[in-house]
Amino acid sequence: MEIKNEMQVEFMALSQNEAFARVVVGxxxxxxxxxxxxLSDIKTAVSEAVTxxxxxxxxxxxxxxxxxxxxxxxxxxxxxxxKGKGIENVAAAREPFFTTIPGEERSGMGFxxxxxxxxxxxxxxxxxxxxxxxLTKTIDHKAKGE
Amino acid sequence: MLIxxxxxxxAVLVQLMGELDHHSxxxxxxxxxxxxxxxxxxxxxxxxxxxxxxxxxxxxxxxxRYNTLKKRNGQMAVVNVNKQVDKIMTISGLYRIIKxxx
Ligand SMILES: Nc1ncnc2c1ncn2[C@@H]1O[C@H](COP(=O)(O)OP(=O)(O)O)[C@@H](O)[C@H]1O
Ligand SMILES: [Mg+2]
Numbered sequence: 001m002e003i004k005n006e007m008q009v010e011f012m013a014l015s016q017n018e019a020f021a022r023v024v025v026g027x028x029x030x031x032x033x034x035x036x037x038x039l040s041d042i043k044t045a046v047s048e049a050v051t052x053x054x055x056x057x058x059x060x061x062x063x064x065x066x067x068x069x070x071x072x073x074x075x076x077x078x079x080x081x082x083k084g085k086g087i088e089n090v091a092a093a094r095e096p097f098f099t100t101i102p103g104e105e106r107s108g109m110g111f112x113x114x115x116x117x118x119x120x121x122x123x124x125x126x127x128x129x130x131x132x133x134x135l136t137k138t139i140d141h142k143a144k145g146e
Numbered sequence: 147m148l149i150x151x152x153x154x155x156x157a158v159l160v161q162l163m164g165e166l167d168h169h170s171x172x173x174x175x176x177x178x179x180x181x182x183x184x185x186x187x188x189x190x191x192x193x194x195x196x197x198x199x200x201x202x203x204x205x206x207x208x209x210x211r212y213n214t215l216k217k218r219n220g221q222m223a224v225v226n227v228n229k230q231v232d233k234i235m236t237i238s239g240l241y242r243i244i245k246x247x248x
Contacts, residue, residue, distance in 0.1 A: 015169035040230040051168040107205035
């Protein structure tokens with residue numbers, strides 16, 4: 001499939017950049033003419049993945065988060081990458097309510113939210129090397145008869 | 147996040163204005179706990195009319211306050227929930243413990 005547009009941003013793993021990241025990806029995604037609901041879905045999923053890079057990947061100790069996105073004719077593909085500690089068990093991490101930070105601070109619902117708001121969530125992770133989360137969503141207005 | 151509170155009898159009505167994510171979660175939690183410090187407060191109603199965004203970081207903030215109130219036999223409710231926030235509340239099962247008033 002032909003790539004129509006592509007962008008990449010890199011920023012420090014600071015919590016104030018969670019809003020920055022979802023706004024940047026949201027603004028880029030508008031080129032596909034998504035509905036407001038689709039745009040909210042994308043922003044929410046990006047927020048989850050970026051928060052995970054900051055709190056789990058780098059354990060709030062800083063580092064760089066790289067967010068990139070590719071636009072196709074009727075699809076957006078977003079990658080959130082950190083070079084942090086990595087995920088020990090990816091299958092377990094995807095389970096609803098699974099969290100390695102118990103207590104009320106984390107709910108363990110991040111991946112569940114990403115999965116229900118996007119069409120596909122692909123996770124690649126290696127211990128001490130880092131994590132890549134790839135989020136895909138089809139924005140196909142022709143198929144919806146618009 | 148801008149937070150405003152009105153109190154009436156044993157209930158407090160709190161307006162959250164802004165975005166509830168990991169960045170703002172601690173501030174929201176601390177402020178809500180402050181409003182609930184008086185043990186005569188039994189019910190918490192959160193007005194989400196101007197809550198533009200919430201992700202899963204908000205779930206713990208809500209469950210934590212629910213637990214505080216449950217110990218006093220109090221209740222929690224939300225009003226004016228937008229579609230994005232509603233989706234998070236639904237997926238996480240929060241409506242099983244927090245009432246949605248329309
Ligand atoms: N980027 C990451 N680096 C390391 N661990 C991660 C990363 N993202 C997720 N995890 C692991 O997966 C678990 C589940 O993530 P999630 O569903 O978002 O729940 P939560 O963030 O509330 O813990 C986390 O508790 C953490 O152990
Ligand atoms: Mg998470």
